[in-house]
Amino acid sequence: METARGHVERLFHEQAGGIQATLIRLLGDLDLAGEVMQEAFVAALSLWDERGVPDNPRNWLITTARNRAIDRLRQRRRFLAPEASASVLADLDDADAEIERQLGEPIADDQLRLIFTCCHSALSVEAQIALTLHTLCGLTSEQIARAFLIPLPTLAQRLVRAKKKIRDARVPYRVPPPELLPERLDSALAVIYLVFNEGYLSADGEGPIRAELCSEAIRLARLVACLLPTETEPRALLALMLLHDARKTTRVSRSGELVLLADQDRTRWDRRQIEEALAIVEEVLKRGGARPFALQAAIAALHAQASRPQDTDWRQIAALYSVLIRLHPSPVIELNRAAAISMVDGPEAALPLIDSLAARGELANYHLLHATRADCLRRAGRTDAARAAYRQALECEVSDAERRFLERRLAELTLS
Numbered sequence: 001m002e003t004a005r006g007h008v009e010r011l012f013h014e015q016a017g018g019i020q021a022t023l024i025r026l027l028g029d030l031d032l033a034g035e036v037m038q039e040a041f042v043a044a045l046s047l048w049d050e051r052g053v054p055d056n057p058r059n060w061l062i063t064t065a066r067n068r069a070i071d072r073l074r075q076r077r078r079f080l081a082p083e084a085s086a087s088v089l090a091d092l093d094d095a096d097a098e099i100e101r102q103l104g105e106p107i108a109d110d111q112l113r114l115i116f117t118c119c120h121s122a123l124s125v126e127a128q129i130a131l132t133l134h135t136l137c138g139l140t141s142e143q144i145a146r147a148f149l150i151p152l153p154t155l156a157q158r159l160v161r162a163k164k165k166i167r168d169a170r171v172p173y174r175v176p177p178p179e180l181l182p183e184r185l186d187s188a189l190a191v192i193y194l195v196f197n198e199g200y201l202s203a204d205g206e207g208p209i210r211a212e213l214c215s216e217a218i219r220l221a222r223l224v225a226c227l228l229p230t231e232t233e234p235r236a237l238l239a240l241m242l243l244h245d246a247r248k249t250t251r252v253s254r255s256g257e258l259v260l261l262a263d264q265d266r267t268r269w270d271r272r273q274i275e276e277a278l279a280i281v282e283e284v285l286k287r288g289g290a291r292p293f294a295l296q297a298a299i300a301a302l303h304a305q306a307s308r309p310q311d312t313d314w315r316q317i318a319a320l321y322s323v324l325i326r327l328h329p330s331p332v333i334e335l336n337r338a339a340a341i342s343m344v345d346g347p348e349a350a351l352p353l354i355d356s357l358a359a360r361g362e363l364a365n366y367h368l369l370h371a372t373r374a375d376c377l378r379r380a381g382r383t384d385a386a387r388a389a390y391r392q393a394l395e396c397e398v399s400d401a402e403r404r405f406l407e408r409r410l411a412e413l414t415l416s
Helices: 002-025 030-051 057-076 082-103 110-117 125-136 141-147 152-169 178-200 213-229 233-245 271-288 292-304 314-327 329-343 347-358 367-379 383-395 400-415
Strands: none
Touching: 002 030, 002 057, 002 110, 002 125, 002 213, 002 347, 030 057, 030 152, 082 178, 082 314, 082 329, 110 125, 110 152, 110 178, 110 213, 125 141, 125 152, 178 213, 178 233, 213 233, 233 271, 271 329, 292 314, 314 329, 329 347, 329 367, 347 367, 367 383, 367 400, 383 400
């Protein structure tokens, strides 16, 4: 039987992002919502052990956090100058009444509202994504900094500035009207995909996959696709994530080691998800043509359609990456294209492309650059250089599953 502590820990892991999103709607203050949510969970640890878990734990946490917030607002009022007391009291009473009214309403999808609030045009794209990951998904600053490949102090400053801009600009916490949605769509989709990637290969070191983040990202993509039925990119992103998610149970071995795509047991892939995704990919390519998420989904579809690794249409994949680079220039996409070329024309054809990327320095701390180079060198028979590249990859930030894989590859070359 689950203990009260276990229940609280599970709720925090699974629902903290949604609870915080609801509190932001109720309180209109991102920092205050985060602080009182933490206090509510701490209170639950002691009270639920004594009194038992309430019938509706989520509402208990929201109500407790809301009451803590109102207490804080009243405490702040005591320190204001006497001449300001009357206006502050009126504002506080209005806030109390509004919160009571909103608590009585059906809870809409606060997470979707939060995505579009954080993706407001007043913020830079980088700040939009970082803020949403922090508030919606509860990712730590360290996790987000790793996802962005930026220093932690830079990320912390970005979050502080974003919250201040939302507060100073009085950005409304709502899904914007249809005519304003497209301008925020790209950032919203980027946020959702980063959430998925954080779950798909977790950066926290606790495990290779956080299934609840993957499921949440897929759910949010479905919501955005329903909200914008004429837009193809939300559906393309949905298809892309479904195709990746269909392989999640085969990506890590029982010993906790990363399993490469070519070595995965394809009979264990979720065919239901794959079939749904393939139909979406066909639809969006017909309706929207070559757009970034549509192209990525088409690449993932080619992998999913190959019953054996040797059946993969690598030439078509390399061609799709070439189109994607023109639409959405990125060193990571260039690296992926080089990896595809190595499968078409051999590793020696790809190594100059990878070496050119390495010389630019943009991916100096990106382990997959060194791992891809190491694999090409290994396949080309250049063992000493491959060992050195694997060591470079291990010096970068990697998940436990990736580390085990890289260490095994390095050991195999050392013994050869």
